Amino acid sequence: MSRLYGDPIEVWSREGQPVQFVWRDRLHTVHRILDHWVVAREWWKTSDSDPGERRFWRLEADPGGRVGVYELRFDTAGEGWLLIRAWD
Template sequence: MSRLYGDPIEVWTREGEPIQFVWQDRLYAVRRVVDHWVVAREWWKTSEDDPGERRFWRVEASPGRRLGTYELRFDTAGEGWLLIRAWER
């Protein structure tokens, strides 16, 4: 079962992909990227400086031994990361 969050998180990346993140004061190591997709905003909300993309990653990650699946989002407009959804085991 998944839960929706929308919590701001701090993310470290390598070559544009998340490799670890901090959520609720815990450091999660990304074990693998399950899926990645990009959603464009409506054309009237974009500009040359801001293409208005939201980049999503579904990753398997863990703060230790307990592995879970997490959906992360990067918003190019605000350059901020959110944890959108979590499937914890």
């Protein structure tokens, strides 16, 4: 079962891929990338000439003891990370 969140997170990346992130004051270490996809933002929903992209990663990460599955999103226009979904 998954839960939706949309929480801002701090992410460390290497070569454009997340390797660690902090969510709810816990450091999560990424073990494996399960999926990665890119969605172009709709130009009519943005106010500038570069609408940017939203990059998504579904991954396995460990907050210290139990590996879980998480979905992260990076918005290139705002340069911000969100934790979108977590699976129990």
